Amino acid sequence: MLQKTIIWAAVAGVVFAVAPAAQAGVILPGTVGYWSFEDNTPNDQSGNPGNANCVWVGTAVYSNDTPGPGSLVSIDLRARNAAIGAVNEQLFDTASHSIAFWTKGPPTGDWGNWASKTTETDGWMIRQHASGRTSMYYDIRSGGNDLGLGIDHSDNVWRHYVMTYDVGTNRKLIYENGVQVAGPQNGRAGGPLDSARTLVWGDRDSNDAPGYQASGGGNYIGTMLDELYFIDRAITLDEVLQLYNDPLGAPEGSLHIFKFLDDCDGVFEPGEPILPQPFPFRVTDAQGVEQLVSSCETIPLPEGRYTITELVPPGWIACSDNPFQVDILPGQLTEVFFGNMPKGDIPEPVTLGALGLALAGLGGYVRRRRRF
CATH class of the missing domain: 2.60.120.200 (Jelly Rolls)
Structure with a gap:
């Protein structure tokens, strides 16, 4: 039986997961x-x-x-x-x-x-x-x-x-x-x-x-x-x-980028919420071919090594290594986590969840801890 195994690793402030993914076959009309x-x-x-x-x-x-x-x-x-x-x-x-x-x-x-x-x-x-x-x-x-x-x-x-x-x-x-x-x-x-x-x-x-x-x-x-x-x-x-x-070719892997509200230590920790709105990233393959993608979406990619570059929007600070390289493996989903925080005061970890809700337009409360 195909087991879904998630492997977490913190690499220079970036957390990623790899899990086997079922292959999608050709679905013809009818x-x-x-x-x-x-x-x-x-x-x-x-x-x-x-x-x-x-x-x-x-x-x-x-x-x-x-x-x-x-x-x-x-x-x-x-x-x-x-x-x-x-x-x-x-x-x-x-x-x-x-x-x-x-x-x-x-x-x-x-x-x-x-x-x-x-x-x-x-x-x-x-x-x-x-x-x-x-x-x-x-x-x-x-x-x-x-x-x-x-x-x-x-x-x-x-x-x-x-x-x-x-x-x-x-x-x-x-x-x-x-x-x-x-x-x-x-x-x-x-x-x-x-x-x-x-x-x-x-x-x-x-x-x-x-x-x-x-x-x-x-x-x-x-x-x-x-x-x-x-x-x-x-x-x-x-x-x-x-x-x-379809079954004869090497299956594609896939990539999903998450952006989370970080206290700027570059580590995805309990209490640090995933930001639900899409943020821009650039994905570049080994031949230098680029494509623009967004966080919160899964994209198919052929097997190979890719460079992921966060296009940090105004008002935000990148807390993880940027750019970051990752290997896409056939038949597997690779999840990459980038830590960010808004410019200005860095909140206490216990208030990060509330700040995440506020940034999503859902309200919330922020308590200041220190300035960046």
């Missing part, structure tokens, strides 16, 4: 469900207001074996005793659709399903063929025909697949690693028949009862899976490439 497993759950990460969460049936197994550094967690179904299924089956009854996933390892079930929403006479399925386990079929049931693809996954290499169906053209396509490898082929005129079974990754739903009921046995796919998508339209080749390339 994404109904996206399951990345970065938070060690099968919950939907698409932002879709419908409930596209999945649940495990069987033993949940997560792995850090992934297609690339842009993904941190996958699911391991090789024991052939578990899969995940959607809670709300009706979300996935769409005429056009795209189904995308990464898979690793040879399928081991006799009729194993990478993904399915079917009763055999409605819906659709993506499954292997029992003979030799060297074929992948994308099937829209009840007259939709099988679109087949020869496969050999014995090398245990991650591969990316996208299946698309467009009801307007009645055409099915299969892409492997960003390249169209099968189709076009006719689907079922009018699109798949709505199925009472729910969407399942790694198996088939066994009955019409609400939720995922494992069918088990030869319907388990027995592979690893990652970066799963269901989209309510046929996506384009450019969009297929976005889904393919």
